[in-house]
Amino acid sequence: MNFFRHRPFGLSALAASVIATAGCSSADDAPSAAVPRPGAAVVKLCDRLDRVLPTKVDKLGRRDPEPASPLTAGWGGDPAIILRCGVPRPAKMADPEADGVEVNGVGWLLEQQADASFRFTTTLRKAYVEVTIPAKRTGDGMAPLVSLAPAIKEAVPEGIAD
Template sequence: MNSSRHRLIGLPVLAVLIAAAGCSSADHGATAAVPRPGAAAAKLCRALDGALPRTVDGASRQDPEPASALTAGWGSPAIILRCGVPRPAELNDPEAEAAEVNGVDWLLQEQGDGSFRFTTTLRLAYVEVTIPAGRRDHGVAPLVSLAPAVRRTIPIGVAD
């Protein structure tokens, strides 16, 4: 009878442990669609992944799911970088907003949820950085951290 009681007590403890494991960082982490660039852009993106900083705007790197060398993330709410994204149609708009940050030109797009999406221009691979609405008050600070790695690994040119 004593052993039955121990098993019953162990079951709730096991359930708590399973629930805690289910609430791991994967549940709290960000997700990002993985781009599908051509071989040349993918090679550049892998080089960028190796050059990215460990912290951006004071936030530690916490890559989104699914894991990929084409995506990276920092903090919560997450700043998300995706490399090898398609060319944004807005680049055809002469009225589109753009910014230059530390030698890298970016197309600026405000999203419906209040976040900002920045996409590099005039580089051999398009790099997209999404800054969530919860981090808007930091302005382009994340781009200041990311620009050196982009400059070193994604050459100036026109992406396919």
């Protein structure tokens, strides 16, 4: 993965999100997210991360997805920015041509989705943290990742996730 390849970020080139992961419930318009199932060591890191996550990301208030879990968090409404901690290692990380970016000391794999959203997954951390930014929320570029970087650096140590 090349972390030195930079792309212009108006976030049309940065909309990596998973609609399947960050959709909306038809019943109450609450965001939803699949809850990861990592091992005990990663769950501890994710619990720690949940306690230090910001109340606002890109000026959006925290509104966690359903089902409630310390492994998931959300900001905003329709559509929400969704964070999932303890996700499996993305297959794309094995691709030496994969796009990566570093934001305030946190490395991210960048994957644009078919729906123009973006999915970012942390690299070189003891747990994989995935952030999905819906296409409608990509106008502010890397602002969500800037907001999340301090918490990730504090809670998830550098290293290789198991």
